[in-house]
Amino acid sequence: MAARVRALETILTQKGLVDAAAIDVIVDTYEHKIGPRNGARVVAKAWSDPAYADWLRKDATAAIASLGFTGRQGEHMQAAFNTPDTHNLVVCTLCSCYPWAVLGLPPVWYKAPPYRSRAVIDPRGVLAEFGLTLAAETKIRVWDSTAELRYLVVPERPAGTEGWSEEKLAGLVTRDSMIGTGLALAPEAA
Amino acid sequence: MDPRPFDEPWQAEAFAMVVALHERGLFTWPEWAEMLSQEVKRPGVAADGSDYYQCWLRALERMLAAKGIAGASDIDGLAAAWQRAAHATPHGKPILLENDPEA
Numbered sequence: 001m002a003a004r005v006r007a008l009e010t011i012l013t014q015k016g017l018v019d020a021a022a023i024d025v026i027v028d029t030y031e032h033k034i035g036p037r038n039g040a041r042v043v044a045k046a047w048s049d050p051a052y053a054d055w056l057r058k059d060a061t062a063a064i065a066s067l068g069f070t071g072r073q074g075e076h077m078q079a080a081f082n083t084p085d086t087h088n089l090v091v092c093t094l095c096s097c098y099p100w101a102v103l104g105l106p107p108v109w110y111k112a113p114p115y116r117s118r119a120v121i122d123p124r125g126v127l128a129e130f131g132l133t134l135a136a137e138t139k140i141r142v143w144d145s146t147a148e149l150r151y152l153v154v155p156e157r158p159a160g161t162e163g164w165s166e167e168k169l170a171g172l173v174t175r176d177s178m179i180g181t182g183l184a185l186a187p188e189a190a
Numbered sequence: 191m192d193p194r195p196f197d198e199p200w201q202a203e204a205f206a207m208v209v210a211l212h213e214r215g216l217f218t219w220p221e222w223a224e225m226l227s228q229e230v231k232r233p234g235v236a237a238d239g240s241d242y243y244q245c246w247l248r249a250l251e252r253m254l255a256a257k258g259i260a261g262a263s264d265i266d267g268l269a270a271a272w273q274r275a276a277h278a279t280p281h282g283k284p285i286l287l288e289n290d291p292e293a
Binding site: 001002003004005006007008009010011012015017018022023024026027030031072073074075094095096097104105108109111112113114116146147148 | 254
């Protein structure tokens with residue numbers, strides 16, 4: 001594989017389509033700079049600031065961009081807010097579309113065939129495998145991402161966090177809670 | 191605390207080439223998603239997702255062929271040259287294409 005990638009880099013460099021410095025910047029960005037901490041800041045702000053939550057609900061792309069997180073593929077964002085009776089779950093059945101700007105690159109299981117095929121057919125079973133058992137009356141909405149539209153789940157704010165700063169709240173927001181395969185941490189677990 | 195997104199350097203490079211080529215306008219992101227989708231839906235892909243970047247690389251090669259930038263034979267030939275160069279390079283020295291004994 002490494003030799004094929006080197007071959008491609010050689011061809012593309014000779015044709016002036018890529019350069020090594022730009023490749024290094026992109027790798028560094030996705031390895032070190034972008035990750036679920038970005039999304040956690042969005043969620044914590046939505047929990048703390050009702051006007052921001054409202055903006056996020058109506059125009060997630062702009063509300064998220066206001067914190068400096070902008071997608072590079074021209075994609076739009078939509079926020080899916082969990083409520084006491086509805087839980088949201090995100091998948092990409094097509095390939096592996098994912099909100100890179102707020103969550104970084106997806107975990108391996110998100111890209112693997114079993115999750116991609118089963119999240120839609122049997123979401124409750126998939127959630128159980130993640131250790132998340134919802135009440136039978138809780139509805140599950142599954143959002144299928146596309147190249148143009150990606151989703152961020154806003155988990156419910158845990159009880160017992162009244163008066164917490166945004167920074168402290170962000171520590172409760174896990175990657176999985178923003179995909180929908182988990183919940184935000186309880187204060188005692190943080 | 192966030193897991194590293196790439197297991198091997200070639201995966202990161204293959205990833206970054208696609209991002210860079212898209213930013214240059216070589217293809218749209220929906221075009222890329224469609225190409226990648228065809229690869230990750232092929233029969234025989236690993237259920238644990240471990241061959242995801244192999245799929246990614248195949249999709250990139252097919253995209254370059256579709257756009258008339260590089261055909262499979264160009265890539266095969268150059269990959270073989272890189273492999274020969276790697277074998278001919280003493281351990282610890284940087285591998286250069288000029289080290290290919292058949293160059």
